[in-house]
Amino acid sequence: MKKREKDRISALLLVVVGIAICFGSLRLSLGGFHKPGPGFFPFLVGSILGVLSFLIFLQSFKGLAGDDRKAFWPNPPRSLKMSYILIALILYAIGMNYLGFFLSTLLFLGFLLRAIEPQRWPAVLTGSILGTALFYGIFKYWLEVPFPTGILGF
Amino acid sequence: MLNDVLYGFSVALTFQNLIYCFLGVLMGTLVGVLPGLGPTASISLLFTTTLYLSPVSGMIMLAGIYYGAQYGGSTTSILLNLPGEASSVITCLDGYQMARQGRAGPALGISAFGSFIGGTLSVIGLMLMAPPLANFALKFGFAENFSLMCLGLVIVSFLARGSMLKAMVMTALGLFLGTLGIDIMVGKPRFTFGIKSLMDGVGLIPVVMGLFGISEVLLNVEEGLSREVFKTRISNLLPSLKDWKDSLKPILRGTILGFFLGILPGGGAIVSSFTSYAVEKKLSKYPQKFGTGVIEGVAGPETANNSGSSGAFVPLLTLGIPSNAVMALLLGLLLTHGIQVGPLLLKQHSDIFWGVIVSMYIGNVMLLVLNLPLIGLWVKILKVPYGILFPFILLFCVIGSYSLNNNVEDVLLMIAFGILGYFMKKFDYEAAPMILALVLSPMMENALRQTLLTSQGSFLVFITRPISATLLFVAVILLLYPLIPWFKFRKKLEGLQTNQG
Numbered sequence: 001m002k003k004r005e006k007d008r009i010s011a012l013l014l015v016v017v018g019i020a021i022c023f024g025s026l027r028l029s030l031g032g033f034h035k036p037g038p039g040f041f042p043f044l045v046g047s048i049l050g051v052l053s054f055l056i057f058l059q060s061f062k063g064l065a066g067d068d069r070k071a072f073w074p075n076p077p078r079s080l081k082m083s084y085i086l087i088a089l090i091l092y093a094i095g096m097n098y099l100g101f102f103l104s105t106l107l108f109l110g111f112l113l114r115a116i117e118p119q120r121w122p123a124v125l126t127g128s129i130l131g132t133a134l135f136y137g138i139f140k141y142w143l144e145v146p147f148p149t150g151i152l153g154f
Numbered sequence: 155m156l157n158d159v160l161y162g163f164s165v166a167l168t169f170q171n172l173i174y175c176f177l178g179v180l181m182g183t184l185v186g187v188l189p190g191l192g193p194t195a196s197i198s199l200l201f202t203t204t205l206y207l208s209p210v211s212g213m214i215m216l217a218g219i220y221y222g223a224q225y226g227g228s229t230t231s232i233l234l235n236l237p238g239e240a241s242s243v244i245t246c247l248d249g250y251q252m253a254r255q256g257r258a259g260p261a262l263g264i265s266a267f268g269s270f271i272g273g274t275l276s277v278i279g280l281m282l283m284a285p286p287l288a289n290f291a292l293k294f295g296f297a298e299n300f301s302l303m304c305l306g307l308v309i310v311s312f313l314a315r316g317s318m319l320k321a322m323v324m325t326a327l328g329l330f331l332g333t334l335g336i337d338i339m340v341g342k343p344r345f346t347f348g349i350k351s352l353m354d355g356v357g358l359i360p361v362v363m364g365l366f367g368i369s370e371v372l373l374n375v376e377e378g379l380s381r382e383v384f385k386t387r388i389s390n391l392l393p394s395l396k397d398w399k400d401s402l403k404p405i406l407r408g409t410i411l412g413f414f415l416g417i418l419p420g421g422g423a424i425v426s427s428f429t430s431y432a433v434e435k436k437l438s439k440y441p442q443k444f445g446t447g448v449i450e451g452v453a454g455p456e457t458a459n460n461s462g463s464s465g466a467f468v469p470l471l472t473l474g475i476p477s478n479a480v481m482a483l484l485l486g487l488l489l490t491h492g493i494q495v496g497p498l499l500l501k502q503h504s505d506i507f508w509g510v511i512v513s514m515y516i517g518n519v520m521l522l523v524l525n526l527p528l529i530g531l532w533v534k535i536l537k538v539p540y541g542i543l544f545p546f547i548l549l550f551c552v553i554g555s556y557s558l559n560n561n562v563e564d565v566l567l568m569i570a571f572g573i574l575g576y577f578m579k580k581f582d583y584e585a586a587p588m589i590l591a592l593v594l595s596p597m598m599e600n601a602l603r604q605t606l607l608t609s610q611g612s613f614l615v616f617i618t619r620p621i622s623a624t625l626l627f628v629a630v631i632l633l634l635y636p637l638i639p640w641f642k643f644r645k646k647l648e649g650l651q652t653n654q655g
Contacts, residue, residue: 003582010581014323021330028337028344034611038337038344041599042330049326056319072580075376082376086573089368089548093565096556109545116375117541131546135553143203145557 001072004060011057018050081116088112100150101140105132159281162508166516171214171509174207178215179517182222183524187230187532191547192240193223194479195370198362199550201483202557209491210506213484214513220480221273221463221514224423225521228265228456229532232258241423241459244431248444248451255447263391264449265456266525268405272457273518276413276464280471281511284500288472291497296608297615300601301625303594306475308629310420310587318636321587324578328588331356332595339603351563358486358593360555360564362479364571365578365585367551371544372576391526393449401453404434408457415458416465419477419590426462427455464514471507472497475594479586482593 022043031037073079092108099107109128113119119127139145165171185196197216204212227242232249245265252261294302307325314321334345335355346352393401411433412426434454435444444451469475474496476482488495493503500507525532555568575585609615617623 006581010577010583014327017327024345028342032611033606033613036603036606038340038342041602042333042344045326045329045333049323049330052319052323052326056317056323059319075378078376078378082372085372085375085548086569089552089569089572090566092552093562093569097562105549109549112545112548113542116544117539119541123542127542127545131549135549139553139557143206143557145553146560147556148562 001070006072007056007060011053011060014053015050015057018046018048018053021046021049084115085112096150097148098150100152101147102132102136103150103152105135158504158508159512161504162512165210165505165509166214166513171211171513172516174211174215175218175513175517176520178218179222179225179521179524182219182224183226183521183532184535185219186223186226186228186242187535188538188543191543192366192370193220194362194483195366195547196223197480197483198359199367199547199554201359201487202554204487205490209488209493209503210509212487212491213506213510214517216480216484216487217467217510217514218517221460221517222521224456224460224463225266225269225525226532227459228269228452229262229525229529230536232261232265232452233533234536241427241462242456243424244427244455245452247431248447248449251445251447252449252452257447259390260393260397260449261452262529263526264393264397264401264453266391266522267393268401268408268453268457269460270518270522271405272409272412272459272461273464273521274515275409276416276461277511277514277518279413280464280467284468284472284507287468288497288500291473293621294497295619296601296604297619297622298625300598300605301616301622301629302473303475303598303601305625305629306419306469306477307587307591307594308632309418310590312632312635313418313420313425314584314587315424316582316584320583324583324585324588325591328591329595329598331361331588332592333599338596338600349563351559351561351567355596356592357555357558357564357567358482358589359558360568361571361592362483362589363551363555364568364573365575365589366479367547368569368572369575369579371547372572373579374540375544391529397449400449404430404450404454405457407433407437408454409461412458412461413465416462417468417477419469419475420586423459423462423466426458426465430454430458467510470495471499471510474499474597476590479589482589485593 025039025043025046028039028042029037030039030043088108088111092104095107096104106128109131110124113124113127114121136147140147166175181196181200182193185191185193197219200216200219204215207215224241228245228249230236231242231245232253235246235250249261249265252258307329311318311321311325332355334352336343336353343353351357408426408430411430412423415426415429416423418425431444431451431454434450435441438444438448438450440448466477466481469477470481470485474485476485485495488499488506493499493506551568552565555564556562558564578585605615606613615622616626
């Protein structure tokens with residue numbers, strides 16, 4: 001994707017965001033200059049955001065923008081791996097409440113160590129078990145963070 | 155003044171604070187050495203743990219990580235041609251070449267000494283400059299504060315590495331994110347979409363962790379971060395007499411340059427190191443040799459980035475305005491402890507002010523000791539594969555954001571900002587202006603509304619009060635600057651950054 005195409009897409013998205021902010025602010029009531037309401041500052045900021053993004057959009061049509069033709073996802077297999085990490089993160093965050101901190105962390109570390117840049121099994125096992133125990137010990141017992149206990153009770 | 159410094163020593167030299175200072179600089183060196191984990195991300199990771207400490211100890215430790223990382227960052231630049239920190243990018247040019255010629259030792263040595271000299275001298279600058287500036291800022295009312303913050307945000311965009319327009323858009327987005335949550339003046343929830351944890355506003359820590367921690371991991375894994383340590387025996391770390399003669403002036407110039415650029419919002423370590431390199435090249439008798447392994451190209455920038463990191467404390471400790479993302483986190487730490495940050499900090503919390511400043515002297519000595527004899531150890535740590543490192547970085551992010559309020563919503567918020575950060579990087583938008591705007595937003599909005607309330611809706615106060623008018627005038631000049639084609643300095647700097655960075 002060319003740089004100017006990237007700019008164009010992102011700028012349009014941001015224009016939409018700016019407009020959405022302005023509408024949201026209107027519903028909050030702007031107040032007046034003498035007594036600004038809760039929507040006043042967001043409206044101001046939202047309109048600046050929208051206008052400036054529109055300028056980026058316009059600028060992308062000028063020849064000035066450099067043309068580095070670089071694929072947005074240059075290496076699809078690696079991008080796929082990256083998306084695994086993202087999925088693992090979300091599942092970990094949500095699953096923590098059900099499986100408990102200890103078990104979910106064990107699975108999370110084990111999966112990442114094995115599936116992304118595959119380590120050998122002994123390394124995966126020691127890494128995830130030691131890592132989980134260490135973090136569990138520090139945060140649960142030393143800093144007394146109340147982690148969710150989940151179905152197993154720890 | 156002398157009394158204040160002695161008082162500072164009495165604070166910094168307590169056993170507890172010495173330990174935290176040491177932990178800070180140790181971790182700073184570590185994250186500086188490890189590519190893919192910067193000081194901003196690591197400070198946000200450790201943020202929650204420092205909430206259990208006293209504000210002074212917490213500040214001392216986090217500050218230690220910040221300037222410690224500038225030391226560590228040079229190691230990877232020189233040995234791997236891979237900057238551990240953005241502020242060490244320029245060190246790669248001559249540092250790596252020196253290593254290839256078998257002069258890794260003097261390169262590492264001069265960057266440690268340069269960092270030490272820059273670090274300590276600039277702390278003196280901070281000491282001399284902060285009190286008068288704080289006194290001056292006592293005159294500021296709401297109007298002046300608003301104009302000052304406007305100017306600050308404009309400078310951040312002005313100094314942004316990429317497009318100024320894009321940086322301003324990110325600033326606006328950050329200002330908006332700062333308005334989320336309950337409006338303190340009328341008690342009305344804004345843009346919370348019924349999400350409970352948004353009632354108190356968007357937390358700084360989940361945002362920083364997402365933008366700097368999570369997205370960095372995603373990008374690194376996608377690009378397949380691989381590195382090869384340059385196989386060389388590092389011997390003779392002490393630079394020769396000739397090395398010293400060549401480096402002395404670059405080090406002194408780097409100190410001054412770094413300090414003053416560090417004060418500017420958005421300046422700090424990165425801009426100082428690039429500028430120092432440009433200056434040294436310009437002043438050199440043999441500019442064509444730069445990039446082939448001249449020691450001036452290492453000494454200047456490495457000094458400047460350390461000096462710049464001390465300079466960055468000036469606006470935070472005197473005006474309560476953070477000049478970069480790390481300072482924003484430190485501001486966040488003080489605010490969480492309920493400490494009023496601004497010109498009064500110096501009077502009301504002199505233990506924090508002088509304790510932190512003096513701890514930076516001590517920290518710099520510790521860093522010199524840590525970095526020179528232990529260089530072999532740091533090189534070993536470099537060999538930890540990223541595939542083993544990144545799951546733990548992620549785990550740290552998750553636990554850190556969870557433990558803020560002990561709920562999963564903050565974790566999901568962080569992941570969302572991780573995704574946002576990933577796309578921002580892909581579309582070439584910088585995160586730092588957004589972070590600063592996010593922190594300043596509530597203060598700015600309050601200052602604006604208070605000013606308008608007292609002036610009965612007139613914007614004229616901003617230009618009839620002289621200090622406010624001056625600040626806004628400078629801001630307008632900077633905003634109009636891109637339209638002035640004959641002002642070529644920035645273009646040149648950009649050219650240097652793209653050609654050689």
